[in-house]
Amino acid sequence: MKDALRHRELTLNMGPQHPATHGVLRLVLEIDGETVVKCTPYVGYLHRGTEKLCEHRTYLSALPLMDRLDYISSMANDVGYCVAVERLFGIEPPQRAKFIRSMVCEMTRISSHILWLGTHALDIGAMTVFLYAFREREWIMDLFEMLCGARLTVSYPRIGGVRNDVSQEFLDSLYDFCEEFPSRIEEYETLIDQNRIWLQRTKGIGVISAEEAVNWGFTGPTLRGSGVDYDVRKYFPYDAYDQVEFDVPVGKEGDVYARYRCRMEELRQSVRIIKQCIEKLPKGPIMAPDAPKFTLPPKDKVLKDMEAMIHHFVMLTKGPITAPVGEIYSSVEVPKGELGFYIVSDGSGRPYRLRLRSPSFVHVSALPRLCVGSLVADVIANIGTIDVVLGECDR
C-alpha cells in the first residue's frame, strides 16, 4: 500500500534528437508535474577529438579543425587560434591584416547572434523572427563567399595574417550591409522586444547573479547579462580592437531578457566596429614578413621552382622547425564567450598539447543551476539563452 502511493518524478529524456536542444545536447529531466526537479546535461555526442587531432597536425594544418568547433562562428575561432600561435611564435601580423581580421570577426558575431536570436525566438514560439534573422545571415554568408569562397568553414585567417586581400567590391558591399542592418535589428525588435508574451517568457527566467555567474565561469554575453563588464576585446585586446571604439553592453537583472538585450546591443556595436574597420583600413601587406614558415609558396612556383617545392613539402609534412619551446594561454572573444587556447610546444612543428577552453561547455555545465525549480518551457528558454553550440562544447 505504501509503495503504491509512493511519489515518483517523471524522467523525461530531452535530446539528443530534440528540436530545441540546438544540436545534440541531451538533458535528462526529472519533472514533478511540469516543474523540473533535477536536470542532468549529457554532452559528448559530437566529440571528434579536436584537441588530440591537433597534436598530430602541423600548426597550419590544424587551422581547418578550428572552423568546425563552433561552426556558426568559424571565422572567430580561426582568428583565436591564429592569435594564439602568433603569440607563441612571437609573430606580429601587419596592420591591414589586423583590421581585416577584426572586421570578419565582427561579421561572424553578427551572423552568430542573429542565428541565436532566430533559434531562441523559435524555441519560445515566435516563428517569424527566425526567418527574418536567416535573411540577414544569408547576406553575411554571401559576403563571406565573396571574401574567401567559403560560406561556413572559411579557414580564412592565417598564422601571421590572412589568406587573401579584401577587394574594394567586398568592402563596398559590406558597407552597404552596415548601413542597412540597424534597420533590420529594429525589425526584429518590433516583433518581440515589447511583446507581452515574450516579456513574460523571458523576464525573471534563468536568473543568475553576477557573483554566481563569475563563479560558474560564464563569459561573453551570458556573463554580461548579469552585469559583469568583462570582454576580452576590451581587457586583453588582440588584432585591431584597441584601435577601434566600441561599448560593451552590460545587463543588470541576469535573466533571459537581460542576456537577450545584451546580444541585441552587441549587434549594433559590431556594426559600429565593422564601419570603423572599413574606414580605417590601412594599406600594406596582409601577411607578416617574419612568418614565411606559415605561408605556402604560390602554387605556380611550387610546380616550377625547386626551392619553393622543398619549402612547400617541408611545411606540409614537418611544420615550422623553428617553433620555440614553451607554453602559452591566449584567449579571444568569440560570440559565445571567451574561447581560450592553451598550447604547449616542445620545439617540433606540431603542438605537443592543445587545450581548448570552450565557453559552451562551461555554460552547459550551469544548466542544472538555471533550470531546477523552473518549468519545462523555461528549460527551453534557458538552453536558448546560454547560446550553446555543441561542436565547440564536445570538441
Place this chain on the structure above:
Amino acid sequence: MIDIVRLHIGELAFNIIIILVKTAIVFGVAMLHVAYATYFERKVIGHMQVRLGPMRVGYHGLLQPIADGLKAFFKEDIIPSGADRPVFVVAPLIAMFATISSLSVIPFFDGFVIADINVGLLYIFAMSSLGAYGIVMAGWASNSKFSFLGGLRSSAQVVSYEIAMGLSLVGVMLMAGSLNLSEIVKAQQGYWHGMFLIPQFIAFFIFTVGMFAETNRAPFDLPEAESELVAGYFVEYSGMRFAFFFLAEYVGMIVMSSISVICFWGGWTLPLFLVNALPFLGEIPGIVIFMLKLYFHIFLFYWVRATLPRYRYDQLMSLGWKVLIPLALVNIVVTSVVKFFL
C-alpha cells in the same frame, strides 16, 4: 418536381434525404476548405516570413494539399509496441468526429442548416469538450512521455478556456434570448448595429482568445508545443491517423470561426444601416458574406501564428482563470443590468 418526389416517398423519407444531401454538401465543402486552409496557411505565413510557401506541386503549389492527402493516405500506419492499442486507434476518430459533427448545427446562410436545434450553442460546446477526450486519450495511449505531457496540458487548457468561452457567450445569449444559432443571427438584425460585436466587445475579446486556446493554435499551442514537447499528443501518430488529428484541428478552426461569425459578426447578414446606405450590398448572397467573414477569421489564426511567441503553461492558466473568467462574469452582470433597465 420536388413536390412529386415528396408525394411519392412520403414526408419522413424526403426529410431524411434532404438531410443526407445537406450533410454531403457541408462535409464536402468543409473537407475542401480544410485541404485549402492548410495550403493558405503555408502561403500566408510564407509571405509574412519573406518566403514563398509551397511552389512545386501545380501552379504556385495549388495541388500541394492533394499531394499531402495522398501521402498521408499511403503512409505506413505505425502503432508503437507499448501503446494501448484500442485507445490509440479510437482517439483520432473521437477528435475528428467530435469537431466534424459540430458543423451540423451551423447555419451557413438563411435556412441552410442540417439540424436546426434549439440548443445549438450548447451542442457546440459539448462537442468541442468531447474533442478534448480524443487528445487526452491519444496522449495517454501513445505510451510516450512527450505525448502524455501534451495530453495533460490539453485537458487543463480546454477545461479552463471552455469556461471562459462559455461565459463570454452568455452575454450574446442574453441579448439574443436564444441558444439557437439561426435565432442569434436574426436577433442581431433587430439592433441598429446589426452585429453583437459592438455591444459585446468584451465578450468578443474573450471569445477570440478562447477560440485560439480551444483549437490549440498559437500562441496557445502548448499541447503540441513543437520546441518543448516535439509534437505533443500526436508525436507517435503517423499516416492517416495523424491526418485525422490535423483534420480535427482545421475543422475546429472553421467551427470556432463560424461561431464567432454567427454570434458576433451577424452571420450571413450585413448591418442594416450599411445596406440602407449602399443598397447593392443587399444583393450579395448570404453565403458569400458568411464565407468572407469566416475567411477573415481563418486569416486571423494564421496572422497570430506568424506574429506571437508561445505562452507558458502556468501563464496560460493564470490568464484564463485570473483575467478572462472574471472579465466574462463582469460582462454578464453588465449585460444583464443593461438589458433589465432598457
